[in-house]
Amino acid sequence: MIVNDPFLYSGKLYLIPTTLGDNDPLEVLPASVQKHIERIDTFIVENEKTARRAIKKLVPSKSQPSLKLFTLNKHTDPADIPSFLKPCIEGTDVGLLSEAGCPGVADPGAEIVKIAHREGIKVVPLVGPSSILLAMMGSGMNGQNFAFNGYLSIDKSARKSEIKNLERLSLEKNQAQLFIETPYRNNKMLEDLISILHPATRVCIACDITLSTEFIVTKPVSEWAKTKVDLHKRPTIFILQKDF
Known part of the structure; x- marks a missing residue:
């Protein structure tokens, strides 16, 4: 009934x-x-x-x-x-x-x-801004299938394992993987992604969304390794996807 x-x-x-x-x-x-x-x-x-x-x-x-x-x-x-x-x-x-x-x-x-x-x-x-959805919209990654994973582990070994697992899942499920970090550790997170992920894996960095300093850029890890960007204390969404 x-x-x-x-x-x-x-x-x-x-x-x-x-x-x-x-x-x-x-x-x-x-x-x-x-x-x-x-x-x-x-x-x-x-x-x-x-x-x-x-x-x-x-x-x-x-x-x-x-x-x-x-x-x-x-x-x-x-x-x-x-x-x-x-x-x-x-x-x-x-x-x-x-x-x-x-x-x-x-x-x-x-x-x-x-x-x-x-x-x-x-x-x-009520309708309003979602940093998760706005980051996905601007990332160019798979908006049909994505997962938000919250914070990753702060333990170095566990963190490496989690990042590799997200990369594997992104390929197996064709699924964009989103996560966040405490803002004062954002730069370290980017360093970890560059050192752990495959060079061709795409990473989107979306920070300061809706603000005048908004920065939303997607490129392969190999290109991020050549890029200088300061994410310190800037609210940031990280997205990764491996397509091959």
Whole structure:
């Protein structure tokens, strides 16, 4: 039997994207995001200070004292997380605000979205910038089949093994492999890719996406070995694909 309305409560969870850097929000966010932030006062955020700054930048007239913020990050007690959705159960809309980009994608907000589905709360994702998708769009690699792998190991031996395995998977599955690194280790990551991968394997470096310093370039490892680029502390997506 198909249930016409599977949602138990009138309050909804809105997944609200933010900019990927310090630029004008309306350059990369649709007006609908601004409209929802104008009317919503309860938010689940990763960091209260940066969330307040993002809200103020998008809606300067919004009363900051009226905001009710729940913090969801690695320090949050898992037992407390379900209570963040109590306003939805009581009929009030809640916004899940990402620290950068889209909530729930490489983001701790995925846990609250899972709970919302379990509890019968309607989830409404809003359009916004995703560094993962924008990097894929600009890479020229296989947008029909790709995988995001998050962070690789910091252990040297395990890291080498993971990079070789991603290269193997990219060839066997014709699948672009995406991953990220802590920004202050980006240059070391590029050095590792150059030393570990086959010279003809393609690597895309996509950093500072949507910013004035945006850099998205794809070329073989052999060419990266001849290229000087400073990725230090610049948010970066790495993509690799072996085609032969």
